[in-house]
Amino acid sequence: MATIHTLQEIQKALSGVNLTPYIEQGFIAYSNNEVIVPPVGELIFDDPPGDTHIKYGYIKGDEIYVIKIASGFYNNPELGLSSSSGLMLVFSQKTGILQNILLDDGHLTNIRTAIAGQIAAKHLAPETINTIGVLGTGIQARMQVEYLKSVTPCREVVVWGRTPERVEEYKYDLETKGFNVAQADSPAQVASSVNLIITTTPSSTPLLFAADIQPGTHITAMGSDTDKKQELDSSILARADIVIGDSISQCRERGEISKALAAGVIEEKHIIELGNYISNTPPFKRDNKTISVVDLTGVAVQDIQIAAAVCEKLMQMNREPRSKVS
Amino acid sequence: MATIHTLQEIQKALSGVNLTPYIEQGFIAYSNNEVIVPPVGELIFDDPPGDTHIKYGYIKGDEIYVIKIASGFYNNPELGLSSSSGLMLVFSQKTGILQNILLDDGHLTNIRTAIAGQIAAKHLAPETINTIGVLGTGIQARMQVEYLKSVTPCREVVVWGRTPERVEEYKYDLETKGFNVAQADSPAQVASSVNLIITTTPSSTPLLFAADIQPGTHITAMGSDTDKKQELDSSILARADIVIGDSISQCRERGEISKALAAGVIEEKHIIELGNYISNTPPFKRDNKTISVVDLTGVAVQDIQIAAAVCEKLMQMNREPRSKVS
Numbered sequence: 001m002a003t004i005h006t007l008q009e010i011q012k013a014l015s016g017v018n019l020t021p022y023i024e025q026g027f028i029a030y031s032n033n034e035v036i037v038p039p040v041g042e043l044i045f046d047d048p049p050g051d052t053h054i055k056y057g058y059i060k061g062d063e064i065y066v067i068k069i070a071s072g073f074y075n076n077p078e079l080g081l082s083s084s085s086g087l088m089l090v091f092s093q094k095t096g097i098l099q100n101i102l103l104d105d106g107h108l109t110n111i112r113t114a115i116a117g118q119i120a121a122k123h124l125a126p127e128t129i130n131t132i133g134v135l136g137t138g139i140q141a142r143m144q145v146e147y148l149k150s151v152t153p154c155r156e157v158v159v160w161g162r163t164p165e166r167v168e169e170y171k172y173d174l175e176t177k178g179f180n181v182a183q184a185d186s187p188a189q190v191a192s193s194v195n196l197i198i199t200t201t202p203s204s205t206p207l208l209f210a211a212d213i214q215p216g217t218h219i220t221a222m223g224s225d226t227d228k229k230q231e232l233d234s235s236i237l238a239r240a241d242i243v244i245g246d247s248i249s250q251c252r253e254r255g256e257i258s259k260a261l262a263a264g265v266i267e268e269k270h271i272i273e274l275g276n277y278i279s280n281t282p283p284f285k286r287d288n289k290t291i292s293v294v295d296l297t298g299v300a301v302q303d304i305q306i307a308a309a310v311c312e313k314l315m316q317m318n319r320e321p322r323s324k325v326s
Numbered sequence: 327m328a329t330i331h332t333l334q335e336i337q338k339a340l341s342g343v344n345l346t347p348y349i350e351q352g353f354i355a356y357s358n359n360e361v362i363v364p365p366v367g368e369l370i371f372d373d374p375p376g377d378t379h380i381k382y383g384y385i386k387g388d389e390i391y392v393i394k395i396a397s398g399f400y401n402n403p404e405l406g407l408s409s410s411s412g413l414m415l416v417f418s419q420k421t422g423i424l425q426n427i428l429l430d431d432g433h434l435t436n437i438r439t440a441i442a443g444q445i446a447a448k449h450l451a452p453e454t455i456n457t458i459g460v461l462g463t464g465i466q467a468r469m470q471v472e473y474l475k476s477v478t479p480c481r482e483v484v485v486w487g488r489t490p491e492r493v494e495e496y497k498y499d500l501e502t503k504g505f506n507v508a509q510a511d512s513p514a515q516v517a518s519s520v521n522l523i524i525t526t527t528p529s530s531t532p533l534l535f536a537a538d539i540q541p542g543t544h545i546t547a548m549g550s551d552t553d554k555k556q557e558l559d560s561s562i563l564a565r566a567d568i569v570i571g572d573s574i575s576q577c578r579e580r581g582e583i584s585k586a587l588a589a590g591v592i593e594e595k596h597i598i599e600l601g602n603y604i605s606n607t608p609p610f611k612r613d614n615k616t617i618s619v620v621d622l623t624g625v626a627v628q629d630i631q632i633a634a635a636v637c638e639k640l641m642q643m644n645r646e647p648r649s650k651v652s
Contacts, residue, residue: 004330036369058371076422
């Protein structure tokens with residue numbers, strides 16, 4: 001019978017697992033057309049307002065397939081509940097039988113998203129990062145920075161957010177985690193003093209423009225995941241030396257790249273898919289004037305791979321001899 | 327936290343619940359446009375061959391929404407496993423939070439399908455059923471007949487199937503359940519001696535033709551659920567006095583009605599949706615010459631309603647005081 005795993009068990013399983021190679025291999029498999037990812041399923045609710053998304057797919061020849069269900073119900077905080085919830089179901093690709101139910105409540109999605117940013121920085125960021133600039137003060141604004149710890153020794157952060165209280169909380173949280181956090185009055189002020197920018201807001205109008213960006217800057221844009229949201233003015237993508245998307249087909253429809261394509265300032269043939277970029281040798285070389293943009297819209301292969309990693313570890317933990325009761 | 331329920335618990339919960347009103351109300355809500363059912367999600371596997379379908383939706387204003395996952399892996403019997411497996415997930419429509427995991431392995435789908443046939447017969451079949459004709463010898467060929475027990479005192483069955491051993495097994499099984507089963511050499515021979523026909527095969531070519539059908543016969547066609555399968559020649563639908571589909575929009579694309587529409591022998595405006603038929607007063611009156619056809623393609627609202635019924639009963643069982651240990 002399928003085993004059910006609580007968030008606590010999942011967190012225990014995650015400790016000590018290096019997830020980055022899983023997600024990298026996922027992006028590579030995706031760019032090699034080895035991943036089947038049908039269109040996202042969606043349910044929209046009016047009263048109370050909410051939405052549920054079903055993402056699912058598999059890597060050809062793999063052991064498993066994964067169905068992820070994630071919900072956002074925006075009045076939940078009034079009831080003392082988190083607005084987001086969700087789970088992942090892991091099935092055998094050989095028999096179709098359900099193997100694991102991961103009641104992760106969206107935690108694995110947060111991690112796989114943070115790791116995609118880490119991978120973008122690992123492969124694209126300037127060799128020496130002087131300061132990390134962050135737009136936004138939410139979960140990803142925190143996690144993206146934490147997950148950079150293994151990529152750079154830089155612990156200097158400049159943050160901008162719309163709500164002063166949230167910025168204060170953000171500063172406090174990140175400082176307890178070993179970062180020095182300065183506050184900026186505007187997105188442009190963030191960009192003026194950093195060479196790595198992470199954008200993590202739900203903005204639907206551009207926050208940064210080409211003139212704001214310093215030469216030598218890398219930008220990971222992960223806030224925009226729909227056709228409505230936009231954080232970077234298309235002039236930035238037009239000016240960038242290299243533009244990478246996590247999924248070209250998805251970036252055609254949503255995220256920063258879709259806006260720049262629609263504006264006619266970039267051409268699809270110049271966009272590189274993240275998995276192709278990672279696996280390509282020799283890699284793109286940046287100099288101190290290079291501007292790079294990675295647009296992350298979120299691909300189901302990230303879910304497949306993080307679920308695979310967790311299930312492997314859970315199986316391994318299960319095989320380990322239990323401590324004897326003497 | 328979500329509760330997980332095994333097939334055994336689900337079967338226990340089902341005992342004593344009259345599911346028919348739930349499914350009837352589901353069809354009525356569906357025909358009243360009160361049900362949200364997005365397109366079915368699908369994953370296809372080549373090696374080993376298999377497929378997984380995700381059906382999901384909700385009744386507006388209801389307490390729950392349901393996601394059903396059903397798999398067919400056709401080499402499983404070689405491994406000693408059932409080819410079909412599956413589960414239903416029940417979430418709160420107020421918070422999005424997962425409430426129940428029903429590990430029913432497709433059992434609830436079998437039941438809701440059988441009940442749809444029962445409802446079709448209850449509302450459409452001749453007042454006196456002399457003999458029940460069955461094409462096919464699978465699970466539904468058994469369950470559809472068993473579920474007629476509450477609709478008619480008739481216990482006479484004539485069956486046709488392609489494989490003699492399967493027909494023998496079928497005859498044995500049904501006779502242990504109180505039916506007298508005669509075997510027919512052809513579909514036409516079945517039709518010649520009955521006034522209620524249930525077709526439950528995966529045939530992709532017509533098995534019955536207009537000339538085979540006796541006046542006064544009702545046909546419930548539930549084998550064809552894709553655009554490839556067909557059990558009834560379109561001449562039957564052309565000749566029928568009343569043609570009903572479980573979902574007009576779905577019947578446009580799949581099942582018997584889609585074939586007859588494509589052949590141009592019936593018009594969509596003459597097809598009645600099952601939920602509308604059930605709720606309409608005064609009902610259609612049949613005489614001893616009337617031929618009726620109900621085409622069942624399977625609608626997610628059946629899954630929603632059977633899951634709702636099971637969860638209500640599970641909650642009720644949970645509230646009942648447990649017997650004290652003295």
